[in-house]
Amino acid sequence: MKIIKTPETLSRYLKKLKSRGNSIGFIPTMGALHEGHLSLIRAARQENKITVVSIFVNPAQFSPKEDLKKYPRPLNKDLTFCRKEKVDYVFLPRAKDMYPEGFSTYTCVEGLSERLCGRARPGHFRGVATIVLKFFNIIRPDTAYFGQKDAQQAIIIRRMVKDLNVPVKIKVMPTVRGEGGLALSSRNIYMSALEMQDSLVLFKALNLAKVLINGGLRNASRIISRMKELINRKQHAKIDFVAIVDARDLKPLKTISGDYLIALAVRIGKTRLIDNFQGRLLI
Numbered sequence: 371m372k373i374i375k376t377p378e379t380l381s382r383y384l385k386k387l388k389s390r391g392n393s394i395g396f397i398p399t400m401g402a403l404h405e406g407h408l409s410l411i412r413a414a415r416q417e418n419k420i421t422v423v424s425i426f427v428n429p430a431q432f433s434p435k436e437d438l439k440k441y442p443r444p445l446n447k448d449l450t451f452c453r454k455e456k457v458d459y460v461f462l463p464r465a466k467d468m469y470p471e472g473f474s475t476y477t478c479v480e481g482l483s484e485r486l487c488g489r490a491r492p493g494h495f496r497g498v499a500t501i502v503l504k505f506f507n508i509i510r511p512d513t514a515y516f517g518q519k520d521a522q523q524a525i526i527i528r529r530m531v532k533d534l535n536v537p538v539k540i541k542v543m544p545t546v547r548g549e550g551g552l553a554l555s556s557r558n559i560y561m562s563a564l565e566m567q568d569s570l571v572l573f574k575a576l577n578l579a580k581v582l583i584n585g586g587l588r589n590a591s592r593i594i595s596r597m598k599e600l601i602n603r604k605q606h607a608k609i610d611f612v613a614i615v616d617a618r619d620l621k622p623l624k625t626i627s628g629d630y631l632i633a634l635a636v637r638i639g640k641t642r643l644i645d646n647f648q649g650r651l652l653i
C-alpha cells in the first residue's frame with residue numbers, strides 16, 4: 371500500500387496505471403473509518419484493479435460553529451484498516467495542498483444543496499462538491515463509492531457528475547448499521563451510553579414510516595407527525611428535521627409516490643445524527 375501526500379504525485383502514479391488499462395475505484399473519506407467505509411472499499415476492490423482511498427478532513431465543508439477541530443483523526447488505525455483491506459493507494463493531502471493560497475473556485479449544486487441538511491449547514495454541500503470534484507480530477511477514477519447514509523450527498527454528487535459531464539460512475543452502497551440499527555458514523559463516538567440508547571430512535575422512526583407506508587398510508591405529513599411523536603419521547607433527542615421528499619429533486623412530497631426519500635436529522639445531546647430510507651412506490 372502506498373501513502374501519497376501530494377496531488378501531483380498521485381496523479382502521476384495513477385495516470386501510468388490507467389494508461390496500462392487498470393480500472394480505478396475511489397472511496398473519498400474523512401478518516402475515522404468504520405464498517406460502512408470498509409463496505410465501500412470491499413466493493414471497490416471487487417470491481418476494480420486499483421483501489422484508492424482518500425483521507426482528508428475537508429475544512430470547506432465545516433461551518434465555523436462545527437466540529438472541524440474535534441473531528442476524530444485516528445490515522446494509524448485508519449491506515450491499518452486500509453492495509454488489511456488491501457487498498458493500493460491512500461491519498462493523505464494537507465489542507466494547504468488542496469486549498470493553496472489564492473484558492474477561489476467552488477462547485478455549487480444549486481437547489482439540491484439548500485434543502486434538508488443544507489438548511490442547518492449552509493455551505494456544507496458546496497464544500498463537499500468542491501473537494502469531491504477536485505479528487506475526481508486528481509484521481510480520474512472509473513467508479514467512486516458513496517454510502518446511502520449520506521443520501522443527500524450522494525444525490526448531489528450524482529447531479530454534479532451529470533451536469534458537469536464528469537467521466538466517473540457513482541455507486542451508492544447500503545447503509546451499514548450497528549446493533550439496534552444505528553447507522554454507523556464517525557460521529558457516533560461523541561455519544562454517551564445513554565445517548566447511544568436514545569439514538570436508536572432514528573432507525574425506529576424510519577421503520578415506523580415503512581410500516582405505515584406498507585399499511586397503505588400515503589399522506590406524508592401524517593407519517594412525519596407519527597415519526598416526530600416517537601422521537602420526541604426520547605429525553606436526549608432534539609429534532610432538526612424529518613422530511614419526506616422526492617428523491618430526484620429533494621422537494622417535499624404531500625402524497626408519497628414514485629422515488630421518495632424519508633430523511634431525518636436529530637440531535638442526540640450535542641451530536642447531530644442523520645439517517646434515511648429511500649424507496650419506490652409504483653401506484
Ligand code: PAF
Pocket residue numbers: 398399400426428431498501502520523
Ligand atoms: O462523506 C464524507 O466523508 C465526506 O463528505 C467526503 C465525501 C469524503 C467529502 O469530504
